[in-house]
Each structure stands twice: as C-alpha cells, then as structure tokens.
Amino acid sequence: MPARRVLIVGGVAGGASCAARLRRMDEHAEIFIFERSGHVSFANCGLPYYLGGVITQRNRLLVATPERFRDAMNIEVRTRHEVCAIDRAAKTIEVKHVETGHVSTERYDVLVLAPGAAPIRPALPGIDLPGVFTLRNLEDTDAIQRWIERQEAERAVVVGGGYIGLEMIENLSRRGLEVTLLEAAGQAMAPFDPEMVTPVHEELRRQGVDLHLNMPAAGFEPGPGDTLTVLTRGSERFSADLVVLAAGVRPEVELARAAGIELGATGGIRVDEQMRTSDPSIFALGDAAEVRDVVTGRPALVPLAGPASRQGRVAADVIAGRDARFRGVQGTAVVGVFDLTLAMTGASEKALRGAGIAYAKSYNHAYDHAGYYPGPHRMTLKLLFAPESGRLLGAQAVGKAGVDKRIDVLAMAIQMGGTVFDLEEAELCYAPQYGSAKDPVNLAGFVAGNTLRGDVATVFWDDWADRQRNGEPGPLVLDVRPAGMAAAAPVPGTVNIPLGELRIRLGELPRDREIWVHCALGQTSYYAIRVLRQHGFENVHNLSGGVASLNMLPGGPEG
Numbered sequence: 244m245p246a247r248r249v250l251i252v253g254g255v256a257g258g259a260s261c262a263a264r265l266r267r268m269d270e271h272a273e274i275f276i277f278e279r280s281g282h283v284s285f286a287n288c289g290l291p292y293y294l295g296g297v298i299t300q301r302n303r304l305l306v307a308t309p310e311r312f313r314d315a316m317n318i319e320v321r322t323r324h325e326v327c328a329i330d331r332a333a334k335t336i337e338v339k340h341v342e343t344g345h346v347s348t349e350r351y352d353v354l355v356l357a358p359g360a361a362p363i364r365p366a367l368p369g370i371d372l373p374g375v376f377t378l379r380n381l382e383d384t385d386a387i388q389r390w391i392e393r394q395e396a397e398r399a400v401v402v403g404g405g406y407i408g409l410e411m412i413e414n415l416s417r418r419g420l421e422v423t424l425l426e427a428a429g430q431a432m433a434p435f436d437p438e439m440v441t442p443v444h445e446e447l448r449r450q451g452v453d454l455h456l457n458m459p460a461a462g463f464e465p466g467p468g469d470t471l472t473v474l475t476r477g478s479e480r481f482s483a484d485l486v487v488l489a490a491g492v493r494p495e496v497e498l499a500r501a502a503g504i505e506l507g508a509t510g511g512i513r514v515d516e517q518m519r520t521s522d523p524s525i526f527a528l529g530d531a532a533e534v535r536d537v538v539t540g541r542p543a544l545v546p547l548a549g550p551a552s553r554q555g556r557v558a559a560d561v562i563a564g565r566d567a568r569f570r571g572v573q574g575t576a577v578v579g580v581f582d583l584t585l586a587m588t589g590a591s592e593k594a595l596r597g598a599g600i601a602y603a604k605s606y607n608h609a610y611d612h613a614g615y616y617p618g619p620h621r622m623t624l625k626l627l628f629a630p631e632s633g634r635l636l637g638a639q640a641v642g643k644a645g646v647d648k649r650i651d652v653l654a655m656a657i658q659m660g661g662t663v664f665d666l667e668e669a670e671l672c673y674a675p676q677y678g679s680a681k682d683p684v685n686l687a688g689f690v691a692g693n694t695l696r697g698d699v700a701t702v703f704w705d706d707w708a709d710r711q712r713n714g715e716p717g718p719l720v721l722d723v724r725p726a727g728m729a730a731a732a733p734v735p736g737t738v739n740i741p742l743g744e745l746r747i748r749l750g751e752l753p754r755d756r757e758i759w760v761h762c763a764l765g766q767t768s769y770y771a772i773r774v775l776r777q778h779g780f781e782n783v784h785n786l787s788g789g790v791a792s793l794n795m796l797p798g799g800p801e802g
Contacts (some may be wrong), residue, residue: 247352248273249562250336252326252498254283256548257529258357259307260555266316268563274318275349277338279325280380283309288548290384291407294391295414304381329354329502331522353524353562356499356512357555360492360530360546362407369463374471375486378407387485396420396484400473402460404431408489409443409580412452415487416581422452423481425473427459427490429797432585434574436592438795439585439625439639446583455479492546494531507533509544516568518558526562528554537571538590538636538657539598545572575654577647584646588654589637592627603630605690605701606788608764609683611645613675620644623788623795626653626663626687633662633695638687645683652684663691690765690787699772702759702784704793718757718784723771728763734790742767742774749778761786761793 249265251258254276262274276283284307292298309320321338327346328337336354339346362377364370374394376387390396399415401408404426412422424431424447430440431447447454459476466472466482473481494511505521507513511533518526529551536543550572560567577586595602605626610619622642628635638653640646656665666688673680681689694701710717720737722729729739740748742762752758758780762768765788775783786792 246271246273247562248350249275249353249355250349250351251276251355251357252336253357253359253529254278254320255285255287255357255359255529255551257359257551257555258355259284259312260552261355261357261526261528261559262312262318262555263307263316264556264559265562266318268559268565272562274316276312276318276320277324277326277336278320278322279341280382281322282381283307283312283320283322285381287380290378290381291410291414293384294387294411295417297414297417301381326498329498329504329525331502331504331525334524351524353526355558355562356504356520356525356527356531357529357551358495358498358531360494360544362488363490363493364488365460365490367460367462368474369465369471370488372463372465372471374469374484375463375488377488378411387487390485391418391420394469394484398470398483399423399485399487400425400471400481400483401487401489402473403427403488403490405433405489405491406576406578408487409447409578411487411489412447413450413579413581416450416452420484423473423483424452424454425458425460425475425481426454426456429457431456432578434576434591435585435587435639436625437797438792439587439623439641441795441797442623442641443580443583443585446581450581492530494533494544494546496531499527499531508542509533511542511544513542516570517561518554518569519561526558528558534569535571536590536594537573539594539600541598543572543574545574547572547574547576549575570658573654573657575650577650582643583641584643585639585641586646586650587637587639588650589635589657590627591637591639592625595627595636600636601630602627602636603691603694603701604628604703604787605687605694606765606792607683607686607690608788608791609686610679611642611683612677613679616675621791622646622649622683623791624649624683624687626691628663628691628695630695633664633691635661635663635666645678649682649684653687663688663695667692690769693769699769700784701787703787704796707759707786708796718759719753720786721752721758721760721771722762723760723767724762724790732790734761734793737761742771745771745774746778749775749780752780754780756782758783759786760784762789764791765789 286304312318312320323341398421400423430437461476462474464472499512505513512527530546557567557569575588620643625639627637635657671682722737722739723742760768
C-alpha cells in the first residue's frame with residue numbers, strides 16, 4: 244500500500260502524542276504537525292511555575308522540539324503555521340505561515356484535529372488594554388514575564404479561581420506580588436463540591452490573598468501611571484499592575500464548524516470511541532473533542548493533558564489499523580494551593596444531581612500517615628457511591644499531604660467498577676511515615692460500608708440547616724465529645740453528653756424523638772450510635788464527619 248499522508252493540526256499533549264505513537268505503529272506514513280505557536284510540545288501545566296521561579300530554566304518546559312521530531316521520528320513539524328480551512332471533498336487543508344502570511348494547500352489521507360482550547364476572553368470594556376493577559380503557551384508566559392519585570396509589578400488581579408487561576412495566584416505571590424482573586428461564583432474550583440473548597444478559601448486568605456467570591460469583573464480601565472483599574476459588577480474597583488484572565492477555556496472548533504464537521508451538545512467536536520468525527524477521514528482529540536463521562540454517561544469536555552495524551556494514542560492506533568477505543572473520562576485532577584492539595588476523581592455531588600443519578604455520600608477526616616509518627620496531617624475525604632450496590636461514583640479530598648495518593652487509588656477503583664466494600668479490603672502499602680494500618684482509603688470504605696449494611700444511619704450538617712431554614716421539627720442533636728472539647732468549640736443548639744458518660748445517662752435522652760449524634764470527626768459518634776442502638780434507641784443518626792465537616796460548610800458552624 245502507498246504511504247498515507249497524515250496531517251495533524253496542533254501539537255502539545257494530544258497532537259504530539261498522536262504523531263509519536265503513529266510513527267511507532269507505522270514507519271512508512273508521512274506525518275506532519277502544523278502548530279500555530281512557536282513550540283510544538285511544551286509543558287503548559289508548568290507555565291505558572293516557571294513564572295513563579297520554581298522551574299528556573301525555560302528550556303525545561305520544552306518536552307520535544309521540531310528537531311527531535313524530525314531526527315528521532317521522521318516527523319515534519321511546522322511551527323507558526325495556522326490551518327485556516329479544510330476542504331473535505333478535495334481532502335486538503337489551507338495553511339498560512341503566521342509570520343509571512345504565505346498561504347499553501349496541503350493534501351491529506353487522514354486529518355487529525357488537536358487545536359486545543361482557548362482561554363475565555365469575555366467581551367468586557369478594556370479587555371485588550373496592555374497588562375491584561377491570558378496564559379496558554381510559552382509566548383504568553385514570556386509576555387507576562389517581560390511585563391512584570393518592566394513594570395516592576397507589585398500588585399496583580401487574577402480573574403477566575405480555576406486550576407490556572409489558583410496556580411497563578413500561588414506563583415505570583417511567590418514572586419512577592421500582592422494578589423487579588425475575583426471569582427464570579429460563590430466558590431473557587433467549580434468542578435468540586437462547595438464544602439470541599441472551603442479549606443482552599445481559608446488557605447488563600449491565610450496566605451494574604453485578597454479573595455472576593457460572587458464578584459464578577461465588569462471591565463478594565465487605565466489607572467494612574469501604567470497601572471490598571473479592574474471594575475466589578477458590585478461597583479468595587481481594584482488597582483493592579485497586571486491582570487491575569489483565568490475564567491476558563493473554550494474548545495477551538497471554528498475550523499471544524501466551518502468545514503461542516505458535527506459538533507456535540509457541549510460545543511466540542513463530536514467523536515466516537517475511536518476519536519473519529521462525523522467525517523471518517525478526520526479525527527479529533529484533546530481539549531476540543533467532546534467525549535463521554537464514564538460515571539454519568541453524559542457528553543463532557545475535559546481539558547486535561549492526561550486524557551488528551553491517551554486520546555492521541557487511541558487515534559494513532561486506529562489510523563494504523565488497530566481496533567483501539569477510548570473508554571471515556573472520569574475527570575481525575577489535582578491542584579496545589581500553597582500548602583494544600585485539592586484533588587478529585589469521578590462525579591461530584593452536584594454533577595450526580597444534575598444527571599439524576601441516585602447516590603449516597605460519606606466524609607472522613609484521617610491522618611495522611613500514622614499519628615504517632617512525626618508530622619501527620621489530616622485530610623478530608625469525601626466519597627460518593629451508589630446507595631444500593633455501593634459502586635463508587637466519585638471522590639474528593641483536600642489536605643496538606645497524601646491527597647494525590649488516595650485519589651489515585653480511588654480513581655483506579657472507579658475505573659475497575661469497584662465498590663465501597665472493595666475499599667474495606669484494599670491492601671495498601673504501610674509504614675508509619677507513609678500511611679496507617681487502616682489507610683484513609685480503608686476508612687472511607689468502612690464508613691460507607693457501615694451505612695450500607697445498616698449499622699449506622701447517616702445524616703449531614705446541611706440537612707440540619709435545611710430543616711432550620713424550612714421551619715421543620717428538628718432532631719435532638721447530641722454532642723458526645725469530652726466536656727472540655729465541647730465547651731472550647733461549642734455547636735449552638737446541641738446537648739453534650741460525653742461518650743464515657745453515655746451509658747449511665749441514657750435516661751436523659753428521649754426515646755420518642757429523633758436523635759442526631761456528632762463528635763469532632765465522626766468516629767466517636769459512630770461508637771455512640773452503636774451504644775444507643777443496642778439500648779433500644781431506634782431513631783438515631785450519625786452526623787457524618789463531625790464538627791470537622793460542619794466547619795467546612797460555606798458559612799461555617801452558623802450555616
């Protein structure tokens with residue numbers, strides 16, 4: 244067979260991975276990558292850390308150069324070449340050299356679209372002023388670096404508290420800048436459930452970040468000297484030497500749309516399990532492709548490097564004649580925020596509600612390693628699971644250490660269709676500096692398993708708040724913490740009977756009223772539930788996660 248001509252639009256994770264894999268599968272194919280920027284394969288996830296000085300050498304961000312693609316893989320890379328149009332009938336593309344404006348036509352047998360996603364630039368007054376930046380590639384990074392140095396910048400405003408926004412906040416702060424975060428929503432990190440982000444908000448404030456939630460940016464004006472003034476819908480004004488827009492990304496689909504390639508419900512390019520578009524000669528992958536969420540079954544856009552790289556491999560295998568398939572995404576992701584780590588996998592609670600999927604949940608607050616070994620840190624682990632089978636649906640965790648390890652374990656458990664009962668039996672490595680004999684993953688399984696077996700009925704602090712708001716009859720809320728601890732951090736509206744006194748004070752509790760029990764973390768209250776149940780108290784419930792979970796609610800103990 245004659246050698247096929249495969250043209251790939253876009254590099255970085257998806258396009259570059261596709262090209263490299265295809266060469267390993269097909270030595271004779273003609274492979275070309277057209278990349279609009281000046282670099283074909285770079286670590287875009289590392290860009291904020293280069294700006295913050297953590298990565299000190301710029302060339303460390305270059306994963307592979309055009310020369311390496313040419314010499315090691317016989318792949319031709321044309322940087323600063325923008326693909327402007329697709330002629331599907333003729334099977335050609337129109338390519339413009341960004342610097343010279345020269346336009347050429349290239350023939351293809353197979354076309355792969357990996358254009359990525361562009362930062363959202365809302366149509367706000369003054370958004371094109373000097374000093375207002377987005378961060379997508381090395382050119383953007385260089386421009387921000389030059390601006391900070393030239394302006395001797397001292398103050399920055401970051402608009403948007405997603406992954407890039409939080410990473411930019413940390414790294415601008417590391418450079419010594421005073422940073423303000425303007426977030427339009429009521430929480431940073433929108434994919435997470437609100438209570439799991441409360442520690443992140445607290446950490447940002449602790450680190451001196453001026454955090455403003457529910458405050459969308461409304462425009463930008465020149466300020467005194469070379470400064471900028473950021474306007475908000477609440478009429479507040481913030482002065483800055485630079486502004487970083489981090490309000491999310493949008494899939495780059497104009498090329499596909501203009502060519503008549505079908506788009507999906509999310510606005511991304513619709514593909515099948517083999518990454519084929521509605522045109523069988525054209526594939527799409529990465530941030531621009533709409534894929535399937537394996538938990539909810541819904542179409543999704545997941546702009547992450549890991550899925551993009553795997554999609555590139557699948558497309559390459561299919562082009563090479565293999566029956567490869569992309570299983571879908573579950574949104575496993577992690578972000579560092581100063582001294583905290585926040586991570587998730589699978590569906591969030593709000594995603595499950597939106598999809599109409601029944602679920603149960605649990606919280607536990609465990610040390611990242613053995614408590615008797617120096618330096619333990621508590622992490623909060625939230626588990627979401629099917630209420631009948633216990634099949635895992637999602638997990639989120641936040642803490643100072645060990646978070647990524649536990650979410651990785653849970654990500655694989657979800658991928659393999661695991662249940663909370665599998666977590667109980669998970670055999671994980673243990674030494675005191677790394678974990679505990681009962682790992683936080685095991686404990687999450689125990690907590691959820693106890694609920695599903697009927698050993699304990701579980702309720703949540705927001706259930707109590709909902710009842711109070713709705714004027715419904717409230718339960719008796721029993722605090723079983725030691726008296727000193729309860730007095731030092733009281734929960735209004737609760738009754739304190741320490742666990743050690745519970746058996747001799749059972750007569751103080753009503754048997755004809757609902758009782759909700761809590762402690763500091765949720766374990767002592769579970770012990771109390773078992774005591775009460777076996778002494779004839781039937782309508783008793785455990786407040787999951789204890790006061791630690793209460794403190795994570797937006798608004799804290801007052802709800």
